[in-house]
Amino acid sequence: MSLIKGLTISQARKGLLEKKFSAKELVESFVIEIKNSKKLNSYISFNFDSAIEKAKESDEKIAKGNARPLEGIPIAIKDLFCTKGIRTTAASNMLNNFIPPYESTVTQKLLNSGSIFLGKTNLDEFAMGSSNETSFFGPSINPWKPSNEKLDYVPGGSSGGSAVAVSANLCLGAVGTDTGGSIRQPASFCGIVGLKPTYGRCSRWGIVAFASSLDQAGPMTRNVEDAALLLYNMVGYDPKDSTSVNKEVPNFKDSIRRNIKNLKFGIPREYNLDESSPDVKNLWEKGINWIKQGGGEIVDISLPHTKYALPSYYIIAPAEASSNLSRYDGVRYGHRVEGGSLEELYQNTRGDGFGNEVKRRILIGTYVLSAGYYDAYYIKAQKIRSLIYNDFENVFKDVDVIFTPTTPNSAFPINAKIDDPISMYMNDLLTVPANMAGLPAISIPSGKDNKGLPLGFQFIGKPFDESGLLNIASYFEEVCEFEDDKEEWWKQ
Numbered sequence: 001m002s003l004i005k006g007l008t009i010s011q012a013r014k015g016l017l018e019k020k021f022s023a024k025e026l027v028e029s030f031v032i033e034i035k036n037s038k039k040l041n042s043y044i045s046f047n048f049d050s051a052i053e054k055a056k057e058s059d060e061k062i063a064k065g066n067a068r069p070l071e072g073i074p075i076a077i078k079d080l081f082c083t084k085g086i087r088t089t090a091a092s093n094m095l096n097n098f099i100p101p102y103e104s105t106v107t108q109k110l111l112n113s114g115s116i117f118l119g120k121t122n123l124d125e126f127a128m129g130s131s132n133e134t135s136f137f138g139p140s141i142n143p144w145k146p147s148n149e150k151l152d153y154v155p156g157g158s159s160g161g162s163a164v165a166v167s168a169n170l171c172l173g174a175v176g177t178d179t180g181g182s183i184r185q186p187a188s189f190c191g192i193v194g195l196k197p198t199y200g201r202c203s204r205w206g207i208v209a210f211a212s213s214l215d216q217a218g219p220m221t222r223n224v225e226d227a228a229l230l231l232y233n234m235v236g237y238d239p240k241d242s243t244s245v246n247k248e249v250p251n252f253k254d255s256i257r258r259n260i261k262n263l264k265f266g267i268p269r270e271y272n273l274d275e276s277s278p279d280v281k282n283l284w285e286k287g288i289n290w291i292k293q294g295g296g297e298i299v300d301i302s303l304p305h306t307k308y309a310l311p312s313y314y315i316i317a318p319a320e321a322s323s324n325l326s327r328y329d330g331v332r333y334g335h336r337v338e339g340g341s342l343e344e345l346y347q348n349t350r351g352d353g354f355g356n357e358v359k360r361r362i363l364i365g366t367y368v369l370s371a372g373y374y375d376a377y378y379i380k381a382q383k384i385r386s387l388i389y390n391d392f393e394n395v396f397k398d399v400d401v402i403f404t405p406t407t408p409n410s411a412f413p414i415n416a417k418i419d420d421p422i423s424m425y426m427n428d429l430l431t432v433p434a435n436m437a438g439l440p441a442i443s444i445p446s447g448k449d450n451k452g453l454p455l456g457f458q459f460i461g462k463p464f465d466e467s468g469l470l471n472i473a474s475y476f477e478e479v480c481e482f483e484d485d486k487e488e489w490w491k492q
């Protein structure tokens with residue numbers, strides 16, 4: 001354990017290149033930790049044998065001086081990315097036995113960089129949820145909880161398993177996807193860094209689709225520098241994804257200067273919510289002071305359509321989901337339950353294969369796309385989406401970045417919100433607008449609430465300014481001095 005506790009990707013790389021430990025030793029240490037931490041349910045599938053084989057290959061490459069950028073770095077992959085030969089479930093009964101015959105572009109790039117996959121991490125079913133509780137494989141559990149607390153806490157979602165794996169030292173870094181906040185919200189709940197890149201930065205090819213106009217892959221790591229390293233090895237133009245953008249990729253790591261001098265920070269009035277906890281608001285105030293201390297400038301801004309972002313998200317995302325998920329019909333691949341007729345086969349398969357939240361989204365989506373309601377709901381939501389984008393575009397004429405809390409609250413106990421979808425959806429109030437506008441945004445651990453649970457700061461950037469975000473986040477990482485003091489109560 002001492003080898004890997006709190007270890008970062010950059011430290012591990014140094015240790016590997018200086019031969020302080022081998023990639024095989026590193027992978028084996030993680031395998032032991034993962035086996036001792038089954039209670040957290042952060043992985044759905046393990047890839048241990050292949051990981052150890054790959055580690056041996058990495059050790060040979062390192063010995064010959066041929067190390068690639070992430071050579072021998074053990075990471076975890078959200079079980080929404082198709083991985084060749086490794087079961088990919090989207091945490092759904094529908095894909096319980098699906099072994100993809102191909103590799104997603106993002107995971108292929110990560111393999112090409114020399115990183116090693118320890119396994120596939122838990123998530124909300126088809127990435128729909130904010131607590132990881134909609135997973136067919138049961139919820140992943142947050143390693144953070146108030147002291148002396150008997151209840152287990154949610155890690156957030158949908159990329160909850162990835163956040164838990166990073167937070168509990170069960171990998172060096174992980175990848176997630178973010179459609180409405182699924183990287184940033186769990187990162188905030190678990191006290192780690194999560195970055196959603198600009199829409200189009202990462203290829204979506206080979207990622208199980210939820211809402212195609214919103215989905216983006218991104219890194220989840222222990223610190224900001226690692227986020228830069230991982231991101232660099234995930235992004236890039238991909239002709240197989242027509243929405244992938246052909247833009248030069250800067251070396252994100254070089255932008256980390258921990259310096260915010262003369263940068264203009266927009267503080268959106270509309271993000272000061274009644275729903276936000278006092279601890280969240282106080283910490284935000286503290287953050288504003290840190291901006292001033294660092295020589296940054298505060299600009300009071302307005303994003304007037306913010307209040308419509310969540311309602312319109314919950315029209316657009318289900319609409320796209322209902323269309324994307326129509327492919328799971330029991331005929332071509334995935335779960336199948338026979339029936340007396342074709343229609344009955346569809347009904348049985350989809351009735352049994354999908355969980356309640358996914359069914360709810362399909363029903364909402366089909367409704368808002370139906371002939372009578374298309375204009376009233378779907379088209380209206382699309383118009384609102386343009387207004388939200390325009391709000392950001394206007395504001396970015398005057399500021400470099402927008403500063404907000406990541407979530408209105410900290411993590412909550414399992415089962416606390418599962419029967420109340422609206423209160424569950426509220427988790428995404430502050431993260432959804434960046435998805436609606438396709439903007440990059442990062443969450444970093446910024447402090448704790450009165451129960452000792454992590455809270456996050458969110459920075460939303462201009463299109464393709466991930467470098468700027470990483471620099472700003474690196475300054476706050478230093479001043480926030482977030483302390484990981486959680487007890488390892490989950491160890492078996």
Ligand code: GLN
Nearest residue numbers: 127128129179180181182
């Ligand atoms: N919680 C949001 C939802 O359920 C966002 C999910 C995501 O980003 N994948 O739609």
